[in-house]
Amino acid sequence: MVSLLKLAKITEEGVRFLSPHDGSPMLLTPEHSMSLQNSIGSDIMMQLDDVIATTSPDKERMVEAMHRSVRWLDRCIEAHKYPEKQNLFCIIQGGLDLDLRRTCVKEMVKRDTPGIAIGGLSGGEEKAKYCAVVRTCTEMLPDMKPRYVMGVGYPEDLIVSVALGADMFDCVWPTRTARFGNAVTSRGTLNLRHASYAADFSPVDEDCGCPCCRSEENGGLGVTKAYIHHLTGKETAGAHILTMHNVYYLLDLMRNARQAIIADNYPSFVKEFFGKIYRYDKAEYPVWAVDALQTVGIDLTEA
């Protein structure tokens, strides 16, 4: 429960908040969370956890949240009705404190859930600290279980996190930013609301094979940056079109990452990825990414 934390109150029993529909008081407990997810029937279920912002200076609260998340995991496992057909993932907490994270990993791995999530990140912490937490966790996690880093979606973060050993991600950013008129492309993110795109009649991303970017001759819509600029914030269909592009771009990025890993050339894939965004100007490369990749033997600075 990291979203909308100000609007909720957390006790050992669960999370109290007001219904967004009718304002009535609600209590979400680990048991109730499981019962809801059991009736939804999702293939992956997430435990209810206690999360506070990683940037919080309250060390004591952070420790409490980590231990409570472990206790709530036990309650979730206990309440989960269909372990044979729905996969319950634990969520590792502990803020940016690597020792807390290690303790949490040890405790949660013992519970032997089918998949493991790394939670609480992507809340405005320094990128270098984010990478340290991901790396600390993945190093200790069993090989044969999926590792899911929650709330991550910037292309650079995905590519670096994969290098650090993460498998799965989720994020609202690609679709939300599409609604705001931002296009995620192989050359970085473009804010198509900017006046400079008003008369830019090129596709959103020249290298993209999505239905929005493909030309009409190739069975696509042949949408231009100028048309997205024309629609953004004014007609929802503009959001639909750009969402198609952004989702396609990220799926394609991850597809290419998988192929690169299988072909055993992930390091050169990573170099090409950063090179394209920063026009191979190494001075522009983000330091956190260079450093994090260094720890797993990918050197962005070499030719």
Add this chain to the structure above:
Amino acid sequence: MNTFRVLKTAVTDVAATSTAQPGATTAARTGVLNLSKGFTVQTPNFLAPTSRGVVPHLSPDNLERNTGVEGVFVALEDFIEKSPQRIPPLYTYPSTLRSFISLPASTFLLLSPRRSPNITCPKANSDINLSILTSVGFRDLPIKDYVSAVIRLEPDIVLGVSDIANTVSPGKNRVQKMANRTEKWLDELLGKVYAGGEDSTDGKGDTPKKLPAVFAPILPLEKERQRFYLNHLVENIEKLSGLVFTTIESVDVVPEELAGLPKLQSDVVGGPHQVLEMVGRGVDLFNVGFVGIMTDAGIALHFKFSADDEVVKTDGDKLELATDMWDARFATDVSPLEDGCDCYTCKTHHRAYIRHCLEAKEMTAWVLLQIHNLKVVERFFGNVRRSIEEGWWERGRSGFEVKYKRDMPVGTGLGPRLRGYQYKSVGGEGKLNEPAYRSLDSGDEDGL
């Protein structure tokens, strides 16, 4: 060449007309409109209104794959801004308007200077300018810009510019000016479209240029008050491919000589009863504004034009034309929006899901409703055409009247965000959409 041929005019069934308004149901006709750019349109038929080049809620791929929309109504005012002050990007676009908005190749495009219905501008038109509303405010659209845009943007149908007064009852001088300007502006348009006559080529050898079909406006005035203008239309009939109206009454001022032209009603907000009344007066094409209004309100259409013999119903138990999907009784209703409907929405989703999406203010709700609502209208027009061809138009029309309520339901839920070109604020109004989440500490927690 743009041509229109009337195929069949409805036969009047004496028994049925005795209960109907005299003269109101005799002119219904089917026809076929062939556009020079390769479209064949069976009439009566409808166009979907667009906003900024899109049928609201539908990306071009959805429009092509999941609707049977044959034509769209596009307004040039949607592509011009008050600020920044610069040449509208559309004017510098190297290709056509159809390509700019990624319109499916199978859909024809009608270009109008203004949206329909549109917001009345505070500033009056002048001899050379039309007042328009852009997304950031009012400005002038020079008539010469519209005329040259028509040539560059290559629409399939283009509407002449009408000078409508921005007051409710214009005075005698203003009325005369309306007719004079509309005539002058039409001549400018015709002059440009037919510049070079039939000899003009499109630069690819000697193929004649495919000219857009020009529809001339009929003013919302009595016949006598636009007599000279109407005579002018008759004199130029060779260059006209159709007529366009904004009010029902204008249909009756059309001179006999122009009766063979296809007639477009550009402003249909009243619903299917209004459409049938106008079909009865010989209108062929309809810009169906009411569909979008219903979709925005979260209302699903479900009326059918059929030959079924129905018992005459009293007002109390007439059927609804549509249903408000915000209603809580649909929360667990897993049936389709309309039983037996073959649209994408009805084949794939149920009422409970659509209601859930509305409640969550998820854009998908309006996408699904728009797909369904356009399908209902497509079927409606298909059946109207069939009724005229098969000779049961009159029975269908009167049956529809006794079967369905006159008015559309009133929306109860929240629509998608309203924008300046759809809605004019009057100041001092409260927020339309209240925030869903409230703070736990704000005094609302008495129950906890």
